[in-house]
Amino acid sequence: MTDSVEKASYSVDTSAFLDWQLRYYPADVFFSLLDKIDGLLKEKRIFAPALVKEEIEASGGANLAKWAKSHSGLFVPLDEVLAAAQAVQNRFPGLMDPKAEYEEADAYVIGLAQVRGAVVITGETSVAEKSRPKRSHYIPDVCRELGISCFNFLGLMRREKWRF
Template identity: 35%
Template sequence: MDRSPRYSIDSSSLMHGWCRVYRPKNFGFIWDRIEALAVEGRLSASIEVLHEISKKDDELFKWCKARQEALFVEVDDACQAHLARIMAGYPRLVDTVKGRSGGDPFVIALASSKGKSCSVVTEEHPGKMRIPDVCRAEGITCIGFADLIEQEDWRFA
């Protein structure tokens, strides 16, 4: 059985990485490796993450759309069961007033459905019921984009 780490990535990490820290012009190799992880089946995102990213029809959305089959997964029965449990246990996770964070429970449910070797990748910080808070309560490892790079031992050469 493959014990390589697996990742469920949040829109915040994709947007933060693409727009602020690891811009493709200078860090294209990182995005090549993100794509390779997706093709290997080790990094995935809920289709809800793509829906969040689609709100800005920008270069990140185009990049994601071109890799939709490898990177994004539909909600299957296993994920749906975890999603229902998470939504029931943490109703404040989704901000229905502001219409934000709709993908957050899907990111956590995807990681939960993949087992203990799957970490959530997000740029959110603990606060008033955010992804890291639910991950901590659920025993799911929660890391940032930079942590994923370090964990995978990607280096400049």
């Protein structure tokens, strides 16, 4: 018997990929996690905007960048979510880091979740959990206001009922 939780799809932020492969669940230790992620990929239940790939290439480390390159089908072209991302950014201008030197993926991650009816996966925490927030909104804050489910990578594993 399957339930709707098992069939959720996920729009993933760069920070969640960093949490997975660099911070908490590295592939050399949690090697079976790669199989679980590959399963979501085969079912087309996990995806990210193309800007996430760019962020991974810029700051994700060699192994994660190599993984992202070999899983290019995961990344959705920006034009598919541009209108939704712009609507998010217009409604929540505080989501953008005013000091960012490049376009950030956050609004695209949320917009992609809206377009595809997905859960957002991020390593970010809400503004209320920060002692000195650099901006007025983070991904969890916007998701809460828009009624979009939002979890960290561990939350994805729990939602999928993965056991290791």
